[in-house]
Amino acid sequence: MEKLLRVKDLSKGHILNGISFDIEPGELLAVMGPSGSGKSTLLYQVAGMDQPTGGEVWLRDTEITGLSEDEKAKLRLRRMGIVFQQMNMMANLNILDNILLPALQANRRGGKNRRMELQLRARMLMEKLSISGLEQRRITEVSGGQLQRACICRSMMNQPELLLADEPTGALNKSAASEVMGEFARLNREGTTILIVTHDSRVASQCDRILYLLDGRICGELKLGKAADRTDSYRENQVNRWLMGMGW
Numbered sequence: 001m002e003k004l005l006r007v008k009d010l011s012k013g014h015i016l017n018g019i020s021f022d023i024e025p026g027e028l029l030a031v032m033g034p035s036g037s038g039k040s041t042l043l044y045q046v047a048g049m050d051q052p053t054g055g056e057v058w059l060r061d062t063e064i065t066g067l068s069e070d071e072k073a074k075l076r077l078r079r080m081g082i083v084f085q086q087m088n089m090m091a092n093l094n095i096l097d098n099i100l101l102p103a104l105q106a107n108r109r110g111g112k113n114r115r116m117e118l119q120l121r122a123r124m125l126m127e128k129l130s131i132s133g134l135e136q137r138r139i140t141e142v143s144g145g146q147l148q149r150a151c152i153c154r155s156m157m158n159q160p161e162l163l164l165a166d167e168p169t170g171a172l173n174k175s176a177a178s179e180v181m182g183e184f185a186r187l188n189r190e191g192t193t194i195l196i197v198t199h200d201s202r203v204a205s206q207c208d209r210i211l212y213l214l215d216g217r218i219c220g221e222l223k224l225g226k227a228a229d230r231t232d233s234y235r236e237n238q239v240n241r242w243l244m245g246m247g248w
Contacts, residue, residue: 002060004193005162007046010055015041017216019055023162023195028188030204031197032243033213039197042213043166046195047082048072059162077106081155085167087147089139095150096122096135103157118157125153129183145176152183156192163187165196169203181206185227201243205235212246220246 005023010016015038023029031039044050046057048064049072057064059079064072076082089098096119103118126132129149134142142150148168155163165184169177181203188194196207204210206227212220222242224235 003058004060005046005195006056006058008056008058010042010045010052010057012038012041012045012050012052012216015216016045016052019213019216019218021211021218023193025193026188026191027209028185028194028207029196030207030210031195031213032199032201032204032210032248034248035199037213038216039213040166043164043195043197047076047080047164049076077102078158079161081158081160081163083148083151083155083163083165083168085170087139087151089147089151091139094136094138095131095142095147096126098139099126099150099154099157102154106158122153122157125156126150128186129153143176144172145179148172148176148180149183152180152187156187161193163192163194165194167197167199169198169200177203201239202236205232205239210239210242212243214246 002025003022004025007019007021010019019042031042033039041050045052048067052065059075062075064075067075090101093101099122100118104115107114107118123132123135126135129152131146131149134146139147169180172180177200184194184196185206196203198204205224208224208226210222210224211218222239224238227235
């Protein structure tokens with residue numbers, strides 16, 4: 001099978017040291033490790049938001065590290081979706097307009113009909129992620145879980161090949177985190193490829209595979225398979241045992 005993402009010997013100063021891994025289309029991959037292990041730095045390299053000191057990152061047939069900053073920005077806009085722990089919503093826009101923003105940037109030459117199509121897509125995503133009815137709310141008028149689901153809608157507006165998520169449940173309570181991870185799992189079942197950085201073993205237990213990062217190197221890998229293959233409690237126990245073995 002063709003690899004969607006290929007990371008080869010990726011290095012960033014003393015933070016990352018020769019990282020190599022692949023992601024297949026439709027995979028849900030978690031990266032775990034202690035604070036300072038390089039998890040977020042790795043995600044930023046994959047997204048082309050920071051320049052590595054060595055190695056390559058391929059999104060299908062495009063080598064990201066060799067692109068100009070403008071080319072990287074266009075690639076992120078059109079081919080990637082990114083969800084952060086700090087949600088980076090525009091305070092002067094309502095929820096719907098925040099979700100629409102990247103799609104409008106990618107379709108600047110589209111006319112009124114195109115904008116209507118994008119609004120319809122945004123509303124469909126909001127319905128899918130159970131936040132219909134919040135379109136006109138300000139970002140201060142919704143819960144943290146609702147706001148993070150709006151961020152996921154925003155990341156999906158341009159139908160990305162790869163969705164990147166950096167600690168997307170880290171600022172949420174247990175209930176909201178479970179709901180948000182449920183939405184990631186559902187998007188993955190529908191075909192979206194996802195790379196998620198997380199400290200949460202419950203989040204990681206819903207992924208197909210986990211990479212353990214320590215001191216800038218991949219020190220372990222756990223293959224879980226699709227979440228439907230085992231019960232949630234079995235998978236979480238399996239992850240926790242594995243993490244203990246890794247020194248978590």
